[in-house]
Amino acid sequence: MLEEKICSFCKNPIPLGTGKMYVKTSGEIFYFCSKKCEKNMLKLKRIPRKVKWTKKG
Numbered sequence: 604m605l606e607e608k609i610c611s612f613c614k615n616p617i618p619l620g621t622g623k624m625y626v627k628t629s630g631e632i633f634y635f636c637s638k639k640c641e642k643n644m645l646k647l648k649r650i651p652r653k654v655k656w657t658k659k660g
Contacts, residue, residue, distance in 0.1 A: 612640035612651050614658040 608617045608624075611633040623641060625633040635641040643649045651657045 608634040610634060610636040610640055612644045612657065614651070 605619055607619065608622060609615070610617055610622070612635060615636055617634060617636045621636070623635045625635065625641065625645070627633075633644065635644070643654065644651075
């Protein structure tokens with residue numbers, strides 16, 4: 604059964620067949636809907652609740 608993933612940064616649903624899965628060496632798994640979310644979390648190290656365009660969660 605296919606399940607819809609949720610973006611680890613903005614909490615939006617990711618349509619099937621799109622997005623990116625990122626696995627850290629510690630085994631932690633992140634799903635991203637766009638390069639914008641990926642860059643904000645991994646490179647810029649922003650906190651999602653402090654960014655206005657993300658869902659408050």
